[in-house]
Amino acid sequence: MNADxxxxxxxxxxxxCEETRPAGFQPCASDPARLRAACLRSEGLLRALAVVEDSRGVEENEEYDPGTAALNRLEAKVDLLTALVARLARTQEPAEPIRALRWSALGVCVPGDTATAPGTTGIFRIQPSDWLPEALELPATVLASVTDGDxxxxxxxxxxxxPTLESALERHLFRVHRRAIAESRRPR
Known part of the structure; x- marks a missing residue:
């Protein structure tokens, strides 16, 4: 398969969306239990990020209940804290290098460390937020590996x-896209 x-x-x-984030691909055997667990962790992480990030911009109106919003934020922060503690308890994994990438809810184009054969399965890891050093782990398959000057x-x-992880990923990328547009419109 070619790049087009x-x-x-x-x-x-x-x-x-185009971003510069810590990200990488780790080839590994397709273990359904491991992939399912990675999907569940990633879904929980994206859900908690959404609650925290979306609650920052909520305007007060007659439908807005400050108590419910505060409780949702607190629950999301506890979820994130639990994920971080669990990550610390696991063996220390090396941090992914920062890379310029383009991604969607369907897949990603990312610089690789080495050329990888099409059809190789593995885990794509990306840190979805600057303020949280936790990585999403998404099962992925190499469609193409194109070597150029870089x-x-x-x-x-x-x-x-x-389906719920795919939906959460779409919502996350929409928030990333919305922030990029808002940032480009700010006066310099």
Whole structure:
């Protein structure tokens, strides 16, 4: 598969965002239990991030209940704290390098450390927030590996993702896109 075909598979009609984040792909055998656990952790992380980030911009109106919003924020922060403590209890994994990437809820184009054969399965890891050093782990398959002057570019297709994880990922990328537009409109 070439880069143009992979681009259609990874982005298609989906909203795509360009970011510079700690990210990387780790090839590994397709273990359904491990992939399911990674999806559940990632879904919980995205849900908690959404509650924390969305509650920062809520305007007071007649439908807004400050008590419920505060409780949701507190619950989300406890979820994030629990995830961080669990991560610390696990063996220390090396941090992913910071890379410029383009991604959607379907997949990602990311610089790789080495060329990787199409069809290779593994886990794509990305730190979705600057303020939280926790990584999303998304199962992925290499669609294409294109080497140019800057090194290999990996085109990864996410999956299998649960419908709720795919939806949470779409919402996260929409918030990233919305922030990028707001940032570009700010006077300099």
């Amino acid at each position: 075909t992979a681009r259609g598979e990874v982005f298609g009609d989906a909203l795509a 090194g290999p570019q990996l085109w990864l297709r996410f999956g299998p993702l649960t």
